[in-house]
Every structure is written in C-alpha cells, then in structure tokens.
Amino acid sequence: MDSFWLIPILPLVGFLANGLVGKRLPKQAVAWIACLVVAASLLLSARAFYALMQVPPEERHVIHPLFTWVESGDFVARFEFLLDPLSAVMMLLVTGVGLLIHVYSVGYMWAGEGFYRYFAYLNLFMSSMLLLVAANNLLLMFVGWEGVGLCSYLLIGYWYFKKSASDAGKKAFVVNRVGDFGFLLGILLAFLTFQTLDFQAIFQQLGPEGEFAAESGKWGTLSWIAFLLFIGATGKSAQVPLYVWLPDAMEGPTPVSALIHAATMVTAGVYMVVRLNPLYSLTPGVSGLVATVGIFTAFYAATIALVQRDIKRILAYSTISQIGYMFAAAGVGGYAASIFHLSTHAYFKALLFLGAGSVMRALQNETDILRMGGLRKYLPVTYWTFLAATVAISGVPLTSGFFSKDEILVRSFSSGHTVIGIVGLATAVLTAFYMFRLFFLTFHGEQRLAPELRRGIHEPPPSMAVPLVLLALLSLFGGYGYGYLEGFLEPVTGEPLPARGEHSEALVLLTAVASGLGILAAYLFYVRNPTWAAAAQQALGGAHRLLWRKYYVDELYDRLFVHPLKRVSDHFLWRGVDERVVDGAVNGTAGLVRDLSGFLRQMQTGYARAYATWILLGTVGILVYYWMGG
C-alpha cells in the first residue's frame, strides 16, 4: 500500500521521457514507454485495491505525504495523496480503461506525424487524472483538475493545423475556465470557512461533532461552497449551461475522445461531488440543484442526439446525457449509484468511441452516419463489440448499463424525487432510440458509402481489436458487482440508503420497457421502414431544425458573451478609454506645456525693446496686485 503514491507519478515519468527525447526515439520505443508506465500504474492500483480489502473497513484510509506545497501564514496545502475505497476504485478504473486506450492508440495513431507528442500528452493526462483522484486536499485536486483540462486542450487541438481543431481546443479551455472560476471561488470560501482544505479535516468539522448544521431551508456558507464547486463540475463534466465545449472537442483524435471526453476526465465533476458527499449531504438545496441540472442535461442532450448525423457528436451528446444521470444520482444522495454508473459508462462509452474510431479508420475518417450503412459484413469485430456497447448504454436487461441506470432510477423514486425518476425513464427511451438509430444507420441497411470509400474496408489490427473485445466483455458483464461495490464504498459514501423501496421490481420492468420501446422505434424507423425517418423529419419541420441546430445555444453564447466582450474591449476600452481619455489627458498636458513653453520662448527674443516691454508689464502686474490686495 505504501507505494501507491507512485501511481500518479509513473505516467509523469513517461511524459517527461517521451516529451523530452521522444522525437529521437523509434515509434516502438515511444509506444512501449507510454504503455508500460500506465501498465505499471494499473498494477500498483490493483495492488492498492487488494491491500485495502485486506484491512477492516474503518482502516481503509491511507495518507501518503510527499512535501508541503504551499504554506503562507495559517494557510497550508500539502502535496499528499489519499488512498481510500473511492480513490482506489477510481484509480483502478482510470488506469484500466486508460491502458486499453493506450494500446488501441498505438495502432490508431501509428501512421500520423508527431506520434511521440501524442503519447506524451496522453501520459500527462493519465498523471493529472490520477493526481485529481488521489489528491488529499482541494487545492491539489485543483492541480489535477486543471492538468486534465490542459491535456484535453492539447489533445483536442492535436491536429493544430486544422483551424476547427485549434478553435475547439481553445473553446474547451476557456469554457472550462469559466467553471474553474467557480471552483476557485469555492476553494477560497472553503478555506475561509474551515481554515483548511484537507478533506478529512473538513469532514470532521462537518460531522456530528462539528459546528456546522445541515442547511435545509436556508442557503448558508456551506451551500455557497457546494454551489461554487458545482459550477466547476458543470464545466469539467459538460453539464448545462457549460456543456458547449464537449461536442466540439470531438475534433481531437478518437481514442482521446474515448479516454478523456467520455470515460475519465468528464466524470471528474461527478467524482468531486461524491468525494465531498459530507458537504453535499448537508446542503439539500444545492443537492437538489445538482440533481435537477443533471436530469435536465440528461434529457436535453438526448433530444439533440436524436437528429445529429456525425457519429462522434452523437456520442458526445450521449456522454453529456449520461453524465447528467450521474449527477442526478449524486444529487438525490445515491453516491454509490453515481460511481457505479460512472464505471459502467466508462466501459461502454470508451468502447463506443473506439468502435467509432475503428469505423472511421476503415472509411478514411468519414463521420456522417447517413453516408455509411451495411458495414456489418465488412467489420464483424467492430460490429459485435459495438452492439455490446449499444445494448449496454440502452439499458437492455442484464447488461452493465441496465443495472446502473436502474439503480439510479430506483434511488430517485425511493428518495421521493418522482419527477427526476420520470424524466430519467423518458431519457432512457430516447437513449435507446438514438443509440440504435446510430447503430442501424452505421451497420445495417443498404450501403450509402461514397464509391471511392468502398474499396479497402478492413478490420483493425489486433492491438486495436483486443481492447474492443475486452471492453465489450466489461460492458456486458461489468454490472454484476454492484452489491459489492456499494459495500466497499461505504466508508466514503456513507451507509447505503434504506431498502430499495417496494416498487423496485416494477421499476426493473419499467427500465426494461423503456429500453425496449426506444429500440423498437429505432428498428421501425431505420430498418423496417427507412422512409418513415424522412417523413418524420418533414412533418416535424421547425422542431427538427431546432434540434439539428442544437437549440442555437452556440449562436446565443456568441451573441451574448463573445462578440460584446471583444467589441467593448476593442472600441471602448482600448481605443476609447486608453487612447482617447487617459492618453488624451496626458498628451493634452504635454501639449499645454509645449504651448506654454512656446509662449515663454517668444519672450526671450534677444531684443532689448521686447525685454523692456516685459519688464514694464511685470511691474504693472505687481503694482496692480498690491493695489488690489490693499
């Protein structure tokens, strides 16, 4: 257990190695370095996980201090890592899925330029994500939090010569900064309130012996802290209103979308809320907000996904939607359910993206699903693994996604959040529909490929196929350990909520029906009667356009924030205030001095007559002064 502090450090070593000398190394060496450090972290995570299981639950809490990072006055933030059930689960998940995606990337990125750069960034990402997860205080968590944001920025803009890619990277960073502003304020207020940023010290003050009471019915300091930190979460985890960067982030390489923009980084906000569950439990107002934002985002993003044509963007909206479920779960107090869905989502969404990558690779980066179709017979491995992920996300009974989604719905209903439960069910129908729409349009039906793409469609090499198969197994069977997971997380997330409620059997049925309905509709529209889809689009008209244009939110933000800010800065502040007012005043003074000295210069002409005149005027002036002054 003592060596767990190496888990975030090892990928950093990989980053330094590949970043500094990777350019001169052969590709094989770069790939081995990058994958081995992650594999080593995975092994250490597994060992730490196992070691935790060996000790009694109340001792599952190990802190490894490295050094004092920032200290000033009574402020202290140490560089130290925390190993407890929650961080152990997250580290295992991040390194596990991370390793598979690293391996997949070797094949996927082999042909392009800058191979070493890609893997350096990917290792840096792993290090930052693990730091975020293992941090023992809010400020150190913020280091990881911003670090993953940086890697996301670098990797979205990986193909930097494409303007759309570098635009998307910048958008991701800046929108995330808006959220981070909230997060930062949350940290400032937390220190002011608790005089510490260490998780345990904060939780102690929040505990029964502490001085803080639950803020039900009022909105006090605790609520403000929870709220501000949640703003950060809406940025990082792409929730309304700060979700706009994630669809654009699909400009990055597809394995990056799988790792960062689906499986791990974007769930950091969920992790943060669960990590701080003692705080959120005391602030029911904010928790309600978390649940509401979450379920609204889930539904809202699902509606957009219904009509999109770009395979990666559909998956991006689906990610936004699924993370909404996780926040809904956390908001209603189902912290373990939230982490459960986080992990099953990591499997099936990573798989969906990797599968999409496999399709794009076969079709020379075609992403429009209306120009695919009938790929089933060309890409059998991709087809079957993609199907496994699609049934899982759609909540088909006995797959991992079914269990985790059902758990969230049960928690919502049994805690009395009926509306959230109902919207959750409705979203489940939409999810099954748009996912199977994607699936059918891509793999079934007639081939709508551009002629030049029809030749040379082939399956990926084993280094890419093996991760697909492993993730498919996890997507199908990764949901069976929930009872165990809930018990294991108990020291962190608190006692499991009381009995699952009397209607839970009915809910299982409802969840299954919701998923069945969505799949059936997709089947009818896209396999059985392909003409219906076009007819429906015609009939819906404006509503369809609204969804297709994503509710015009990007345009709205541009009009509301981006343009006015630039205009005000340029025309008003710079050319107005700076050059006219301030400089104008300065130059005006200078001009005055110049005029005055010009005037004075005229007095010194060298002519005795002129001097005499001045002397006379001066004398008169003095006389007048004394005369007036009396």
Next chain:
Amino acid sequence: MDHLLSWLIFLPALGAAALVFVRGTSAVRGLALLVSLATLVLAVFLFLRFDPGSSDFQFVERARWIESFQVEYLLGVDGISLLLVLLTAFLTPLAVLASWTVEHHVKAFMAFLLLLETGMLGVFASLDLVLFYVFWEVMLIPMYFLIGIWGSERRIYAAIKFILYTMAGSLLMLVSILALYFLTGARTFNLLEILETVQLPYGTQVWLFWGFFIAFAIKVPLFPFHTWLPDAHTEAPTAGSVILAGVLLKMGAYGLLRFCLPLFPEVAVQWAPFISFLAIVGILYGALVSMVQPDLKRLVAYSSVSHLGFVVLGIFAFNAQGIEGATYQMLNHGISTGALFLLVGMLYDRRHTRLIRDFGGLAHSMPVYSSFFMIVTLSSIGLPGLNNFVGEFLALQGAFIADRFYGAVAASGVILAAAYMLWMYQRVHFGEVHLEENRQLRDLGKREIVILVPLVVLMVWMGLYPATFLRRMDASVEQIITRIDTLGRTYTVEKTSRPIRP
C-alpha cells in the same frame, strides 16, 4: 565577506566602466555577460547567507554621506528585497544574452544595461530615503537611452512618455521625502529611524502617502497610470522590455510595501478599499484590452497591467497570504513576462514584425520555439503546478479573506487571462502556415535555448516548491502586518467603529 551589498550593487557599474577599455564586439558582449553572471553569483551567495529566521535588515552597511543633511549611505536587505535583488541579478544575464543580436553601438548598449542593473539593485537595497531616490532616478537614464536609441519606430515618443510619466511621479515622491524630513522634525532620511521614532498625525500622513503612492502607482503601473507602459514596452529593445517588465515594474510594488505601508499605515488601511478597487479595474481592464491587441508586445504589456493588479490587490489585503502572494507574484511576473518578451524578441529578430497576423502555423516551422512558448503561456495564465498559480492563488486568498466581494471579482481575471493568451497562441502557432516568410523560419539556436531553459526550470520549481522563496519572506511580511495591525487599525476603529477584518 564585508560590504557584500556594495560589491553586488556596484560590480555591474564597474563592469560598465571596464567596457570602455575593451575592443571588439564579441569581447564587449563576453565581458558584459561575465560581469552580470558574477553579479548573479554574488546574489545567490547573498540569498544563501540570508537568515530567514530574522525580520531585521541584514548585510547592513552604514556610512556618512552628506553630513549637513544627515544623508547616509545605508544599505540592507530583508526577505522581500532579497528576493527582488535575486530576481534582478537573475534577469540581467538573460537580457545580456538576448542582446547578442544588437549590432549598433554594442559597447554603449551593454554599458547602459549594466548601469541599469546597478540602479535597480541600489533601489532594492537602499534604506536611506535620499539614497533610494538617487538610485531611483539614476536608473531612469540608462532606460531612457535604451529605449530612445535602440528601440523601434516610435522610440522617441515612447522614451519621452516614459521619462515624463516617471519624472512626474518621482517629483511628488521627492516632495514627500523632503516633507518627511522637515515637517516631522525627524531630521533624518534613515528609514529605520523614521519608522521607530516618527508618529505622524493623520492629516500629514494623507498628503505624504499620496506623494509616495502616485510615484509608485505610475511605476506599477496601476490603472489609470498605465498608458506609458504599452508604448515603452513595445518600442524598447528586447532586453529593455525584459528589464522593464521583469524588474522596473516591481519597484512600484516594492515601494508600496517598503514605504507606503510601514510609514503611513493608517492611510493605507483607510484607503485600501479604493486602491483595491483600482487594482481590480486594472486586472479586468488590462486583460480585456490585451485580448484585442494586434501587436504581440502590446498584448504582453497590457497583460502586465492585469498581473500587477493582483500584486497591488494582495498588498492591500494586509494579511500573510495577500502580501506573500503579492511578493511571490512579483517574482513570477518577472520570470514569466520576462520569458514572454524574450520569446517575442526572438521572433522579432527573425521576422522584424510583431503583428500577430503576420504569423500562424509556427508550430510547424519552429516546433521547439512553440513548445517553449506553450510552457510560458501556461505559466502566465496560472496553470496550477507552475509558478504563477501559487502567487495568484495566495494573493486572491488574501484578498478574499480581506473582502469576499473584491476577491471574487478579481478571480474572474483568470478566465480572461486564459482567453487572451490562448487566442494569441492559437493565431501565432496553430493553423496552416499562410505566409511564405514563415515557412522556412529557423528554429531556436543554442544561445536562445540557454536563455529559456533556466526560466522554464524556475517556473516548475517555483510552482511545485515555493517554500524556497516563501520561507525567506515570512519574517519580513509578518513585521509589516504587525505594524499595520498595531498602528494602522486604530484610526479605522475610531472613525468607523468597525475594523476592516471582522
């Protein structure tokens, strides 16, 4: 070693004198570099010998100078000035190295640069008000010539604007210094004695405070005294911009800490809300105006207005986090903005333009350059793990403790910083190479990498292990705060019956 401070201060000036006897461009450059490196060695020696446990001034040297007015040659450093001396000694060799591309009047250029260093070190180490004033003014002259002779197109305008602004400020300061001597009956310019003996009535404090404050505010520069800065920065040669941003601006903030706060604590406390307000305006205003600059150097210059706003905000929070964060931020800004100016200068050497639209796709033609630029950009926007974050965070935490509203508004500056820096980075480095001239640009050479590596190393070091520097200022900062708490709060409590800090 006796007279360590005197050696440190005057070694560059001696070097400048020695340059007169040297022939040949490369010999001149070599000697200048050697002298500045020797000064750095002395400064590091000073840093290591400094006792962090003591709040007293150390390495004090005292001699009579102008007896009829009790002016003394009085030197000494505390934890704050120690770090600024180190910063100065660190940046000067880099500035010298960056000036390898100067072709005309190399000897004069290097001599001015070294004289400038003497002036700056003197400012940070003087404990006699007249001596301080002399160094303060001496430093202007080489800077004026550096901008006026080796600057770019509008150099004369910029140099005169720079000198007029600064002179206006220093005139006010001179009046205040003299008033302190005559009005108070102190009859000494020795800062330490004045601090111990003189108790001024509030009415007098106000006038003297503003006399000092405006001089320093112009130097910082605090909004709305900042318009000299974009011109001076833009027109100055690279070394001039580096020193200007890296060290000269710090003199303003240093002056606030060294004189305004300890001498006039009551006024400082009384006016803190107003000054903090100006600082916040500067943070946001500088960032917004930065965003729309077409010229790289102007963009960096306006970003300095924003960064220095955090410094002033931290100082006027009057708590450990605020003042330590502010002081740390002075060092960070010197490192990061210095690095930015160096980078822009390297580009200017190649393309003789600084306009953002003349670039694009540089990551393709100059990958090493772009990587360094990225690290410096990230440092500048306060990425945690790098230097600026520590200073910015502490200054914000301090400001937030003093006043939540101010702290919160100031924190929004971090969003804008990311916006203007990354947008600039994108336009310069990303995208296709759209101009033929940029396709064949030569990537960084050895000399340029040697300049940048120490800066990047410091960025990481200062971001991960700030204790090296923070622990040396603890005692001195503590002393300033104690003085504010004992002397500064009284007035406020009586007048408003409400302390600033509940």
